[in-house]
Amino acid sequence: MTTLVLAVALFLLANLAVALIAAARGPTAADGMLVALLIGTTGTGILVLLAPVMHLPALVDVALVLALLAAIGGIAFAKRAWQRTEGEHD
Amino acid sequence: MIEWLSMALLLVGAFFFFAGTVGLLRFPDVYSRLHALAKADNLGLGCVLLGLALQAESIAVALKLLLIWPLVMAASAGISFAIARRADRLGITPWRQERP
Amino acid sequence: MIRSTFLRGLAFGLLWWILAEGRLDGWLLGGVAVAAATWTSLKLQPPGKLPMRLAGLVRFLRFFLWNSLRGGFQVAAMALRGRAALRPGIIELRVMLPPGEARILLVNALGLMPGTLGVDLNDTSLRLHVLDDSLPVVAETRALETSIAGLFGEAP
Numbered sequence: 001m002t003t004l005v006l007a008v009a010l011f012l013l014a015n016l017a018v019a020l021i022a023a024a025r026g027p028t029a030a031d032g033m034l035v036a037l038l039i040g041t042t043g044t045g046i047l048v049l050l051a052p053v054m055h056l057p058a059l060v061d062v063a064l065v066l067a068l069l070a071a072i073g074g075i076a077f078a079k080r081a082w083q084r085t086e087g088e089h090d
Numbered sequence: 091m092i093e094w095l096s097m098a099l100l101l102v103g104a105f106f107f108f109a110g111t112v113g114l115l116r117f118p119d120v121y122s123r124l125h126a127l128a129k130a131d132n133l134g135l136g137c138v139l140l141g142l143a144l145q146a147e148s149i150a151v152a153l154k155l156l157l158i159w160p161l162v163m164a165a166s167a168g169i170s171f172a173i174a175r176r177a178d179r180l181g182i183t184p185w186r187q188e189r190p
Numbered sequence: 191m192i193r194s195t196f197l198r199g200l201a202f203g204l205l206w207w208i209l210a211e212g213r214l215d216g217w218l219l220g221g222v223a224v225a226a227a228t229w230t231s232l233k234l235q236p237p238g239k240l241p242m243r244l245a246g247l248v249r250f251l252r253f254f255l256w257n258s259l260r261g262g263f264q265v266a267a268m269a270l271r272g273r274a275a276l277r278p279g280i281i282e283l284r285v286m287l288p289p290g291e292a293r294i295l296l297v298n299a300l301g302l303m304p305g306t307l308g309v310d311l312n313d314t315s316l317r318l319h320v321l322d323d324s325l326p327v328v329a330e331t332r333a334l335e336t337s338i339a340g341l342f343g344e345a346p
Contacts, residue, residue: 011107011108015107018111018115022114026120028177030180031120034120034173037124038127041127041132041134041135041166045135048138048155048158057211060158067162068161070161074167075164075168078172078294078297078298109269112270118276121278121307121309121319122278124307125265125319129261129265129301129304130262130265130266132258133263148212150208167301168298170301171301174319175309178317184278184279186278
Protein backbone atom coordinates (compact mmCIF):
# COMPACT_ATOMS: atom_id res chain seq x y z
CA MET A 1 0.00 0.00 0.00
CA THR A 2 2.73 2.46 1.02
CA THR A 3 4.55 1.63 -2.21
CA LEU A 4 1.49 2.57 -4.24
CA VAL A 5 1.01 5.84 -2.33
CA LEU A 6 4.68 6.70 -2.91
CA ALA A 7 4.39 5.76 -6.58
CA VAL A 8 1.35 8.03 -7.03
CA ALA A 9 3.18 10.85 -5.20
CA LEU A 10 6.20 10.53 -7.51
CA PHE A 11 3.92 10.33 -10.53
CA LEU A 12 2.24 13.59 -9.51
CA LEU A 13 5.66 15.15 -8.97
CA ALA A 14 6.67 14.19 -12.52
CA ASN A 15 3.36 15.63 -13.77
CA LEU A 16 3.98 18.86 -11.89
CA ALA A 17 7.50 19.17 -13.30
CA VAL A 18 6.37 18.64 -16.90
CA ALA A 19 3.37 20.95 -16.48
CA LEU A 20 5.41 23.73 -14.86
CA ILE A 21 7.92 23.69 -17.72
CA ALA A 22 5.13 23.63 -20.32
CA ALA A 23 3.27 26.50 -18.61
CA ALA A 24 6.41 28.59 -18.19
CA ARG A 25 7.37 28.15 -21.86
CA GLY A 26 3.78 28.69 -23.04
CA PRO A 27 3.30 30.80 -26.13
CA THR A 28 1.47 33.68 -24.44
CA ALA A 29 1.99 35.68 -21.27
CA ALA A 30 -1.19 34.18 -19.80
CA ASP A 31 0.17 30.62 -19.98
CA GLY A 32 2.66 31.45 -17.25
CA MET A 33 -0.23 32.21 -14.89
CA LEU A 34 -1.30 28.57 -15.12
CA VAL A 35 1.47 27.90 -12.59
CA ALA A 36 -0.80 29.38 -9.88
CA LEU A 37 -3.38 26.73 -10.68
CA LEU A 38 -0.88 23.86 -10.74
CA ILE A 39 0.60 24.63 -7.31
CA GLY A 40 -2.83 24.57 -5.68
CA THR A 41 -4.02 21.23 -7.05
CA THR A 42 -0.95 19.11 -7.80
CA GLY A 43 1.04 20.67 -4.95
CA THR A 44 -1.57 19.80 -2.31
CA GLY A 45 -1.97 16.34 -3.87
CA ILE A 46 1.75 15.60 -3.47
CA LEU A 47 1.78 16.87 0.12
CA VAL A 48 -1.14 14.73 1.29
CA LEU A 49 0.32 11.64 -0.39
CA LEU A 50 3.73 12.15 1.22
CA ALA A 51 2.21 12.43 4.72
CA PRO A 52 1.60 8.66 5.19
CA VAL A 53 4.72 7.65 3.24
CA MET A 54 7.09 9.78 5.30
CA HIS A 55 5.15 9.25 8.57
CA LEU A 56 4.74 13.00 8.84
CA PRO A 57 1.05 13.61 9.58
CA ALA A 58 1.81 17.34 9.86
CA LEU A 59 2.16 17.42 6.07
CA VAL A 60 -1.64 17.18 5.91
CA ASP A 61 -1.76 20.43 7.90
CA VAL A 62 0.72 21.96 5.48
CA ALA A 63 -1.51 20.88 2.60
CA LEU A 64 -4.56 22.33 4.35
CA VAL A 65 -2.83 25.68 4.86
CA LEU A 66 -1.65 25.68 1.23
CA ALA A 67 -5.22 24.96 0.09
CA LEU A 68 -6.57 27.70 2.37
CA LEU A 69 -4.07 30.25 1.07
CA ALA A 70 -4.79 29.19 -2.50
CA ALA A 71 -8.53 29.60 -1.88
CA ILE A 72 -8.14 33.06 -0.33
CA GLY A 73 -5.73 34.05 -3.10
CA GLY A 74 -8.02 32.66 -5.79
CA ILE A 75 -11.09 34.43 -4.43
CA ALA A 76 -9.19 37.72 -4.03
CA PHE A 77 -7.81 37.36 -7.57
CA ALA A 78 -11.27 36.72 -9.03
CA LYS A 79 -12.89 39.47 -6.99
CA ARG A 80 -10.37 42.00 -8.23
CA ALA A 81 -10.98 40.89 -11.79
CA TRP A 82 -14.73 41.17 -11.26
CA GLN A 83 -14.60 44.59 -9.58
CA ARG A 84 -12.61 45.97 -12.46
CA THR A 85 -15.27 44.57 -14.77
CA GLU A 86 -17.95 46.43 -12.86
CA GLY A 87 -15.96 49.64 -12.91
CA GLU A 88 -15.00 49.72 -16.57
CA HIS A 89 -17.56 50.33 -19.23
CA ASP A 90 -15.98 49.37 -22.48
CA MET B 91 -12.23 -4.38 0.51
CA ILE B 92 -11.72 -0.78 1.69
CA GLU B 93 -8.02 -1.22 0.94
CA TRP B 94 -8.81 -2.11 -2.69
CA LEU B 95 -11.27 0.75 -3.08
CA SER B 96 -8.68 3.14 -1.70
CA MET B 97 -5.99 1.87 -4.10
CA ALA B 98 -8.41 2.14 -7.03
CA LEU B 99 -9.25 5.75 -6.08
CA LEU B 100 -5.56 6.68 -5.88
CA LEU B 101 -4.96 5.24 -9.35
CA VAL B 102 -8.02 6.96 -10.81
CA GLY B 103 -6.82 10.20 -9.20
CA ALA B 104 -3.39 9.77 -10.79
CA PHE B 105 -5.08 9.19 -14.14
CA PHE B 106 -6.98 12.49 -13.93
CA PHE B 107 -3.81 14.41 -13.02
CA PHE B 108 -2.20 12.74 -16.03
CA ALA B 109 -5.14 13.77 -18.24
CA GLY B 110 -4.79 17.35 -16.99
CA THR B 111 -1.10 17.41 -17.91
CA VAL B 112 -1.82 15.85 -21.32
CA GLY B 113 -4.44 18.53 -21.91
CA LEU B 114 -1.95 21.23 -20.94
CA LEU B 115 0.56 19.83 -23.43
CA ARG B 116 -1.82 19.12 -26.30
CA PHE B 117 -4.44 21.85 -26.16
CA PRO B 118 -3.69 24.81 -28.38
CA ASP B 119 -4.39 27.94 -26.29
CA VAL B 120 -4.53 29.22 -22.73
CA TYR B 121 -8.34 28.99 -22.55
CA SER B 122 -8.61 25.30 -23.41
CA ARG B 123 -5.58 24.58 -21.19
CA LEU B 124 -7.47 26.22 -18.32
CA HIS B 125 -10.41 23.89 -18.92
CA ALA B 126 -8.09 20.86 -18.77
CA LEU B 127 -6.18 21.89 -15.65
CA ALA B 128 -9.11 23.20 -13.61
CA LYS B 129 -11.53 20.35 -14.26
CA ALA B 130 -9.29 17.29 -14.56
CA ASP B 131 -6.82 18.13 -11.77
CA ASN B 132 -9.63 18.96 -9.36
CA LEU B 133 -11.29 15.63 -9.97
CA GLY B 134 -7.90 13.92 -9.60
CA LEU B 135 -7.30 15.63 -6.28
CA GLY B 136 -10.78 14.65 -5.11
CA CYS B 137 -10.10 10.98 -5.88
CA VAL B 138 -6.69 11.07 -4.17
CA LEU B 139 -8.13 12.73 -1.03
CA LEU B 140 -11.02 10.27 -0.86
CA GLY B 141 -8.62 7.35 -1.35
CA LEU B 142 -6.38 8.55 1.48
CA ALA B 143 -9.37 9.37 3.72
CA LEU B 144 -10.55 5.74 3.45
CA GLN B 145 -7.24 4.62 4.99
CA ALA B 146 -7.09 7.32 7.67
CA GLU B 147 -6.75 6.09 11.23
CA SER B 148 -9.65 8.16 12.56
CA ILE B 149 -12.76 9.92 11.28
CA ALA B 150 -11.29 13.30 12.26
CA VAL B 151 -8.20 12.71 10.09
CA ALA B 152 -10.40 11.56 7.19
CA LEU B 153 -12.56 14.69 7.48
CA LYS B 154 -9.47 16.87 7.61
CA LEU B 155 -8.29 15.37 4.32
CA LEU B 156 -11.71 15.92 2.75
CA LEU B 157 -11.77 19.53 4.01
CA ILE B 158 -8.92 20.29 1.60
CA TRP B 159 -11.03 19.55 -1.47
CA PRO B 160 -13.58 22.39 -1.37
CA LEU B 161 -10.77 24.86 -0.61
CA VAL B 162 -8.79 23.81 -3.68
CA MET B 163 -11.99 23.85 -5.76
CA ALA B 164 -12.70 27.44 -4.73
CA ALA B 165 -9.08 28.34 -5.51
CA SER B 166 -9.17 26.72 -8.96
CA ALA B 167 -12.49 28.30 -9.87
CA GLY B 168 -11.36 31.79 -8.87
CA ILE B 169 -7.91 31.54 -10.41
CA SER B 170 -9.17 30.14 -13.72
CA PHE B 171 -11.73 32.92 -14.16
CA ALA B 172 -9.12 35.54 -13.29
CA ILE B 173 -6.61 34.09 -15.78
CA ALA B 174 -9.24 33.75 -18.53
CA ARG B 175 -10.33 37.35 -18.03
CA ARG B 176 -6.76 38.61 -18.00
CA ALA B 177 -5.98 36.68 -21.19
CA ASP B 178 -9.06 38.19 -22.81
CA ARG B 179 -7.96 41.69 -21.77
CA LEU B 180 -4.46 41.03 -23.12
CA GLY B 181 -6.14 40.43 -26.47
CA ILE B 182 -5.30 36.74 -26.73
CA THR B 183 -7.76 35.31 -29.24
CA PRO B 184 -9.00 31.77 -28.73
CA TRP B 185 -7.78 29.11 -31.10
CA ARG B 186 -10.39 27.87 -33.55
CA GLN B 187 -10.71 24.56 -35.33
CA GLU B 188 -10.51 24.93 -39.09
CA ARG B 189 -13.79 23.68 -40.41
CA PRO B 190 -14.44 22.18 -43.80
CA MET C 191 -29.34 35.16 18.61
CA ILE C 192 -28.84 32.42 21.21
CA ARG C 193 -29.75 29.78 18.65
CA SER C 194 -27.32 30.99 15.98
CA THR C 195 -24.55 31.53 18.55
CA PHE C 196 -25.01 27.94 19.64
CA LEU C 197 -25.13 26.55 16.07
CA ARG C 198 -22.08 28.50 14.92
CA GLY C 199 -20.17 27.58 18.07
CA LEU C 200 -21.01 23.95 17.38
CA ALA C 201 -19.80 24.24 13.78
CA PHE C 202 -16.50 25.85 14.82
CA GLY C 203 -16.13 23.26 17.59
CA LEU C 204 -16.50 20.50 15.01
CA LEU C 205 -13.94 22.24 12.80
CA TRP C 206 -11.49 22.41 15.71
CA TRP C 207 -12.09 18.72 16.46
CA ILE C 208 -11.22 17.89 12.82
CA LEU C 209 -8.12 20.11 12.82
CA ALA C 210 -6.90 18.58 16.12
CA GLU C 211 -7.46 15.11 14.59
CA GLY C 212 -9.88 14.16 17.36
CA ARG C 213 -7.39 14.72 20.21
CA LEU C 214 -8.74 16.45 23.28
CA ASP C 215 -5.48 17.55 24.93
CA GLY C 216 -5.55 20.99 23.32
CA TRP C 217 -9.08 21.83 24.41
CA LEU C 218 -8.08 25.01 26.27
CA LEU C 219 -6.55 26.62 23.19
CA GLY C 220 -9.34 25.12 21.10
CA GLY C 221 -12.00 26.62 23.34
CA VAL C 222 -10.45 30.09 23.03
CA ALA C 223 -10.19 29.68 19.24
CA VAL C 224 -13.79 28.49 18.91
CA ALA C 225 -15.08 31.38 21.05
CA ALA C 226 -13.05 33.91 19.04
CA ALA C 227 -14.23 32.45 15.74
CA THR C 228 -17.87 32.45 16.84
CA TRP C 229 -17.64 36.06 18.03
CA THR C 230 -15.96 37.18 14.78
CA SER C 231 -18.53 35.36 12.69
CA LEU C 232 -21.43 36.98 14.59
CA LYS C 233 -19.81 40.41 14.14
CA LEU C 234 -19.18 40.00 10.43
CA GLN C 235 -22.44 38.27 9.53
CA PRO C 236 -25.14 39.06 12.11
CA PRO C 237 -27.77 36.34 12.46
CA GLY C 238 -30.96 36.58 10.47
CA LYS C 239 -29.19 38.17 7.52
CA LEU C 240 -27.66 35.00 6.16
CA PRO C 241 -28.14 35.27 2.42
CA MET C 242 -28.35 31.55 1.72
CA ARG C 243 -30.97 28.90 2.14
CA LEU C 244 -29.99 25.56 3.61
CA ALA C 245 -32.16 23.45 1.29
CA GLY C 246 -30.85 25.45 -1.67
CA LEU C 247 -27.29 24.94 -0.47
CA VAL C 248 -27.71 21.18 -0.34
CA ARG C 249 -29.23 21.14 -3.82
CA PHE C 250 -26.52 23.44 -5.18
CA LEU C 251 -23.72 21.30 -3.74
CA ARG C 252 -25.23 18.16 -5.23
CA PHE C 253 -25.57 19.86 -8.62
CA PHE C 254 -22.06 21.29 -8.45
CA LEU C 255 -20.35 18.05 -7.40
CA TRP C 256 -22.13 15.94 -10.01
CA ASN C 257 -21.40 18.41 -12.81
CA SER C 258 -17.75 18.92 -11.84
CA LEU C 259 -17.43 15.12 -12.00
CA ARG C 260 -18.96 15.15 -15.50
CA GLY C 261 -16.75 18.07 -16.49
CA GLY C 262 -13.61 16.25 -15.36
CA PHE C 263 -14.49 13.09 -17.28
CA GLN C 264 -15.37 15.04 -20.40
CA VAL C 265 -12.23 17.14 -20.50
CA ALA C 266 -10.03 14.09 -19.69
CA ALA C 267 -11.51 12.25 -22.68
CA MET C 268 -10.91 15.32 -24.88
CA ALA C 269 -7.32 15.64 -23.67
CA LEU C 270 -6.60 12.03 -24.63
CA ARG C 271 -8.04 12.61 -28.11
CA GLY C 272 -6.00 15.77 -28.59
CA ARG C 273 -6.98 18.99 -30.29
CA ALA C 274 -9.04 17.18 -32.92
CA ALA C 275 -11.66 16.75 -30.17
CA LEU C 276 -12.00 20.51 -29.72
CA ARG C 277 -14.41 22.88 -31.39
CA PRO C 278 -13.74 25.90 -29.18
CA GLY C 279 -15.50 29.19 -29.37
CA ILE C 280 -16.61 32.24 -27.42
CA ILE C 281 -20.28 32.73 -26.72
CA GLU C 282 -22.16 35.63 -25.13
CA LEU C 283 -25.21 35.15 -22.99
CA ARG C 284 -27.60 37.41 -21.14
CA VAL C 285 -27.25 36.94 -17.38
CA MET C 286 -30.49 36.11 -15.60
CA LEU C 287 -29.11 36.38 -12.06
CA PRO C 288 -29.19 39.70 -10.18
CA PRO C 289 -25.87 41.54 -9.70
CA GLY C 290 -23.83 40.69 -6.62
CA GLU C 291 -22.72 37.44 -5.03
CA ALA C 292 -24.90 35.27 -7.26
CA ARG C 293 -23.21 36.51 -10.44
CA ILE C 294 -19.70 36.22 -9.00
CA LEU C 295 -20.41 32.65 -7.98
CA LEU C 296 -21.79 31.91 -11.45
CA VAL C 297 -18.83 33.20 -13.42
CA ASN C 298 -16.36 31.42 -11.12
CA ALA C 299 -18.22 28.13 -10.87
CA LEU C 300 -18.49 27.89 -14.67
CA GLY C 301 -14.80 26.96 -14.84
CA LEU C 302 -15.49 23.63 -13.16
CA MET C 303 -18.65 22.79 -15.11
CA PRO C 304 -18.60 20.65 -18.26
CA GLY C 305 -17.22 22.45 -21.30
CA THR C 306 -17.54 26.03 -20.03
CA LEU C 307 -15.17 28.70 -18.68
CA GLY C 308 -16.21 32.17 -17.58
CA VAL C 309 -14.18 34.84 -19.39
CA ASP C 310 -15.92 38.11 -18.67
CA LEU C 311 -18.95 39.55 -16.99
CA ASN C 312 -20.54 42.97 -17.31
CA ASP C 313 -23.83 44.57 -16.36
CA THR C 314 -25.94 42.55 -18.73
CA SER C 315 -23.97 39.78 -20.36
CA LEU C 316 -21.61 36.94 -19.71
CA ARG C 317 -18.78 35.87 -22.00
CA LEU C 318 -17.89 32.20 -22.00
CA HIS C 319 -15.19 30.13 -23.61
CA VAL C 320 -16.53 26.71 -24.60
CA LEU C 321 -14.50 23.63 -25.50
CA ASP C 322 -16.99 22.28 -28.00
CA ASP C 323 -19.73 24.55 -29.29
CA SER C 324 -21.84 21.59 -30.38
CA LEU C 325 -22.31 20.60 -26.74
CA PRO C 326 -25.40 21.95 -24.91
CA VAL C 327 -23.35 24.64 -23.14
CA VAL C 328 -26.16 27.19 -22.98
CA ALA C 329 -28.51 24.71 -21.31
CA GLU C 330 -25.74 23.79 -18.83
CA THR C 331 -25.20 27.47 -17.97
CA ARG C 332 -28.94 28.03 -17.49
CA ALA C 333 -29.12 24.99 -15.20
CA LEU C 334 -26.26 26.39 -13.11
CA GLU C 335 -28.01 29.78 -12.95
CA THR C 336 -31.22 28.11 -11.72
CA SER C 337 -29.26 26.23 -9.08
CA ILE C 338 -27.51 29.41 -7.87
CA ALA C 339 -30.83 31.29 -7.81
CA GLY C 340 -32.19 28.56 -5.52
CA LEU C 341 -29.13 28.90 -3.30
CA PHE C 342 -29.77 32.60 -2.72
CA GLY C 343 -33.50 32.05 -2.40
CA GLU C 344 -34.38 33.91 -5.57
CA ALA C 345 -35.94 30.95 -7.33
CA PRO C 346 -38.55 31.99 -9.90
